[in-house]
Amino acid sequence: MAKTALQFQHNGRDVAIFVDGGTNLLVALRELIGDMTPKFGCGQGGCGTCSVLIDGEIHLSCLTLAETVAGRSVETLDGIKDGPNLHPLQRAFADNFAAQCGYCTPGMLTAAKALLDRNPQPSRAEVVEAISGNICRCTGYEPIINAVLAAASGGRARA
Amino acid sequence: MTRHRGRGIASVNYPIGMNLGGDPSQALVHSNPSGKFTVALSSIDLGQGMKSVTRQICAETLGVPVEDVYVDTADSDTGPHCMGSFASRGTHRVGNAVMAAAREARGVMMEAAAEELEVNAADLETDGRGNIHVRGAPHRSISTKDVAIAAQFKQGKTISGRGIFLVPLSDVDPETGEMSPATCYAHACLVAEVEVDDETGEVAMIRMDSAYELGRALNPRLVEQQLVGGAWMGVSHALYETPEPYYPEPVHGPRDFVEYLMPGPGDICPHDIAVLERPAPDGPFGAKGPGEMCANPVLPAVANAIFNAVGVRIDDLPITPEKVLRAIKAQGGARPQPRR
Ligand code: FES
Numbered sequence: 286m287a288k289t290a291l292q293f294q295h296n297g298r299d300v301a302i303f304v305d306g307g308t309n310l311l312v313a314l315r316e317l318i319g320d321m322t323p324k325f326g327c328g329q330g331g332c333g334t335c336s337v338l339i340d341g342e343i344h345l346s347c348l349t350l351a352e353t354v355a356g357r358s359v360e361t362l363d364g365i366k367d368g369p370n371l372h373p374l375q376r377a378f379a380d381n382f383a384a385q386c387g388y389c390t391p392g393m394l395t396a397a398k399a400l401l402d403r404n405p406q407p408s409r410a411e412v413v414e415a416i417s418g419n420i421c422r423c424t425g426y427e428p429i430i431n432a433v434l435a436a437a438s439g440g441r442a443r444a
Numbered sequence: 445m446t447r448h449r450g451r452g453i454a455s456v457n458y459p460i461g462m463n464l465g466g467d468p469s470q471a472l473v474h475s476n477p478s479g480k481f482t483v484a485l486s487s488i489d490l491g492q493g494m495k496s497v498t499r500q501i502c503a504e505t506l507g508v509p510v511e512d513v514y515v516d517t518a519d520s521d522t523g524p525h526c527m528g529s530f531a532s533r534g535t536h537r538v539g540n541a542v543m544a545a546a547r548e549a550r551g552v553m554m555e556a557a558a559e560e561l562e563v564n565a566a567d568l569e570t571d572g573r574g575n576i577h578v579r580g581a582p583h584r585s586i587s588t589k590d591v592a593i594a595a596q597f598k599q600g601k602t603i604s605g606r607g608i609f610l611v612p613l614s615d616v617d618p619e620t621g622e623m624s625p626a627t628c629y630a631h632a633c634l635v636a637e638v639e640v641d642d643e644t645g646e647v648a649m650i651r652m653d654s655a656y657e658l659g660r661a662l663n664p665r666l667v668e669q670q671l672v673g674g675a676w677m678g679v680s681h682a683l684y685e686t687p688e689p690y691y692p693e694p695v696h697g698p699r700d701f702v703e704y705l706m707p708g709p710g711d712i713c714p715h716d717i718a719v720l721e722r723p724a725p726d727g728p729f730g731a732k733g734p735g736e737m738c739a740n741p742v743l744p745a746v747a748n749a750i751f752n753a754v755g756v757r758i759d760d761l762p763i764t765p766e767k768v769l770r771a772i773k774a775q776g777g778a779r780p781q782p783r784r
């Protein structure tokens with residue numbers, strides 16, 4: 286099958302790859318670009334751990350055809366930190382013990398970033414809503430909700 | 445349609461690790477020429493914090509800063525045998541093995557330091573900051589790094605230790621059949637408050653209040669993390685998760701996260717936790733284990749709360765809306781029990 290040339294912005298950098306028709310964005314990111322931060326959980330939209338931002342909007346990369354991001358901006362967790370400095374959300378996740386096995390963490394952070402980018406002072410209910418497409422097996426969600434609220438209030442609030 | 449509130453309570457007596465004796469785990473500890481230490485385990489940290497807690501136990505036993513200890517886990521090619529991460533056994537079993545290994549390594553480290561300082565090893569102590577000095581004479585001191593270098597390159601000693609923890613077999617009394625199946629018990633008590641909708645059979649968690657007694661909490665934030673997440677898992681087992689949800693045939697079982705249900709962030713409830721510490725005589729620094737027991741009391745407490753709310757006794761998990769509704773119908777309507 287003929288491959289299609291695809292160009293888009295990956296965490297602010299221009300990338301160009303060749304994809305087979307039907308390749309999903311998660312596979313393109315992990316296998317063709319080598320960005321392992323979006324995880325494969327279910328491959329069918331049920332778990333949220335593959336979440337990425339496309340032009341600032343949250344999308345499930347396992348359900349997104351790679352070709353649809355041509356010319357657009359894709360942000361993953363790989364681009365969230367500033368050099369060696371953790372993003373405030375990452376700091377807050379660490380401080381609030383919001384990760385155990387860590388498998389859901391990339392999706393949770395991405396969902397939280399999408400929320401805070403458009404609503405810097407969310408209520409608890411808005412945080413719950415924002416992460417409700419993401420499954421976590423370990424934490425019971427409470428520490429994750431607390432971490433997002435703490436990051437929103439500048440890291441001052443303690444769980 | 446009415447929503448009925450109910451409250452249920454359950455208590456747990458939880459034996460740590462596998463019962464009836466045995467249940468071994470091993471650890472190896474060695475120093476590197478940098479004066480840092482490596483703990484080799486094949487035990488697995490799934491996110492519960494086994495790496496952190498064994499690191500603390502090793503550092504505390506050796507008398508060195510926690511930053512100077514590295515824990516290498518989860519590889520049975522490079523680490524000594526472990527029965528596994530289950531039954532709340534990690535902190536207790538693996539921790540004890542690490543403690544034994546670190547104690548042996550500390551013995552060699554003190555001997556090597558004594559040789560360098562030309563004193564008796566029994567007169568030395570560690571300051572917990574990476575130095576070893578003569579008791580009462582802190583200026584007669586050597587860093588653990590210099591000891592490690594001297595042991596390796598001059599004295600020809602390996603600063604290392606081996607540890608295993610094995611629970612003694614309990615004999616059965618031939619007369620009475622009595623035995624002690626476990627050596628270490630943790631305890632918990634949990635009150636669950638639920639709201640049951642008598643038209644849909646749905647059960648909503650309102651709140652949980654619990655007390656967990658788990659020996660010394662070696663890392664209080666990790667313990668809290670275990671209790672919060674574990675209780676959520678208990679709710680999930682009580683009300684949601686099953687491989688055979690609605691039909692007797694496994695082929696009708698869930699295939700994905702859309703059908704295999706778990707409570708989401710919107711389904712959780714406030715949970716007030718009290719941690720009680722009664723150090724275990726045979727635990728590392730008195731620790732028991734906060735693992736599996738976090739989830740256990742939730743299931744009976746929720747079942748009791750549902751009985752209290754609508755008078756139906758469901759003894760088949762998970763307690764799905766369908767089961768609650770059928771039971772309410774069978775008894776001709778909700779029968780709220782006296783509030784407790
Ligand atoms: S992998 Fe995309 S939602 Fe699970």
Ligand code: FES
Pocket residue numbers: 383384385386387388389390420421422423424491
């Ligand atoms: S931390 Fe394990 S799935 Fe969320």
